[in-house]
Amino acid sequence: MKIYQILEFNQFNTGSVHQMFQAASGLRQRGHDVTIVSKPDAILAAKAAEQDIHFHGLPFRHQFDFATVRALRRLFRNAPPDVIHVHKGISHALALAATWRRPAGAFVVNRGVSFPLDLWNRGKYRTSRVDRVVTVCRQIKDVIGTSGRLPEEKVQVIYAGTDVMLFDPVRWDARAFRREKSIADDRFVVAQVGVRDWKGWKELIDSVSDVAPAHPNVHLLLIGCRNAQEKDEVLRYAREVGVEERVSAVEYRTDMPNVFASCDVVVDASWAGTGITGTIREAMAMGKPVIATDAGGNQELVSTSDVGWLVPMKDRAALTKALRAVIANPARAAEIGNAARQHVVKGFSKELRINRLEELYASILRSKR
Template identity: 25%
Template sequence: MKKILFIATVESHILNFHIPFIQYFQNKGCEVHVATKLGNRRDELKKLGIVCYDIDFERSPYSFSNLKALNQLIKIMREDKYSLVHVHTPVGAFLGRLAAKITGTKPVIYTAHGFHFYKGASIKNWLIYYTMERLAAHWTDGLITMNDEDYNAAKRFKLRKSNAVFYVHGVGLDIDKYNISDKNERKQTRKAFGFGEKDIVILTVAELIPRKNYIQTIEAIKKLVNKDKNLYYLIVGTGELESKLKNYVLKNDLEKYIEFLGYRNNIPDLLNICDIFVLTSLHEGLPRCIMEAMAAGKPVVATDVRGNRDLVKDGTNGYLVPLDDVNATVDALQNLIESEDLRKKMGDEGRKIIQDYSIDKVLKEMDEIYRRLFI
């Protein structure tokens, strides 16, 4: 029986993005192993029949724990003799490819979910991550990207195989899961949250971390509520900035209009009750939350950065606004607030665009890549 190894720094990455691809190999009779830093969700992996290895990964490339992680990867590769290794996340991907190089394990496929070097990134990021990726490319048989900027950057790397840089439409989305069109259900759910039919509900689903740049949206909401008292902003997610952002909202007397919902697993329901989705990130790979909003038929306001611009076509299914430009964010949101017809038109366009990102289409794209490099 052929053995396949998936590597990612944290288990949530495997569970959130890679189960369909793991099952792809299981359906072909392969035994799938996962090497990651296991946490409180390890039982979810084991229930799927996946062999799990707990690796001492740290996200920081400077951590000495990653030397231990490298040795752990070398050990399991020598013991299990994998027919294919598929690596993800910067640190996990680098160490996985290095271990495969040391043990002579081939082929190795790397999916870049968003290079840490990008237009506008710090010099430090370019020095560390660009160097890592350029070096590890020599140990890579196939490199998969998800946005135009990364694809063009990857084509400059020298891989072990020629013409082995690929573009796929993300990790795939179960589009039907988000297509809730029952107006009565929307009305009842909004009522349960305390929203009336004339209220405008804006939503963000993202971690509360610096990269998501929530302040740009909050400042825009602050200006908008001075004009429209029937405007509400829901924030779904947890993270290191939670206390700081909540204090900022209180300090600016916005607690009536901005609500933090924490972690939620009913994202389709929340998308159903909202009118506009917003994401003002500093940078992205290919944001799943925007994909979900598009599948739900919601117009999107997003910053004009890598990843966002691959999904949002300015003036078609939403608006792209400059980074840190609060006034442009206000104007974009205002256009959508004032016109239900525009919201519907842009939402419908988003539904059309997102069809290319369905899990069925992405599985077909990945099948072609796997067949070329492995099967």
């Protein structure tokens, strides 16, 4: 199959880019002819070349970027697509416009956030030119099915996948990241990735302040600060609640298995926007105990108490209680971490996701013959 993976984002600091590239490389490894179309970026282009994937950089300025539409039309005319898979709103709109007169064999739209569809974007999903909407969890399927009035059969759940060979605890030094950041071995390290407001990082700092008096070795890493301003905001809030010495504001990292290897528990305190939190899935693959809120589809991942702790959104007492439970019983936490890895291997692996995407594309094409 000739497959286009199209996404206006081009930086590997977002889950959508990681998942798009994972799909592109996995499908290429299975012999498909794959092209990535995104904003120009030397790193993304180089990674694509390493995987023998074609790369085209286009502006993707906004949803009415006619220059990008014309460029996509030329691209599709020169190398007609069997499959177009778009991953965000701008790429969705522009790829639809570019295929107005020449539809692709299969047009697939990814939806990875739990915000409802509205009057302005509903039409892009309802059009008959979109063959299937892929959501990363059942919760998002329910949200967009209701808000967009989409037929049940048009929306398919394919869970995002984790590379369980890369995220394997036996491959990583459990003290390397601690040495880099001068974090003592006796510290109980709590980590969360993401410092947008809706990621709940302030709520997590509050809960750390609750457990700190009884557990003087607890230390929180808030990972993914994009600049000095975000680091300052994190540390300022930690100072306000009296735990500045227990909090590290960490830059965006490209070595998350190495980071997670040094953690004792990984948390996602999100209260909006999320589908299934990718960093929780990755931490589980690393055999770490996890605590996640029931935002989005997290309850589909942390589906039982045997694989992690699931707490209500913005429930400080529940989050604090879960932290205390992990700290108080390390043997039980380790047991849950081991079960969490097996849970991800069986149901949320990269290979399983690629299988399902490949099957989806083929089924759409067969239905049109």
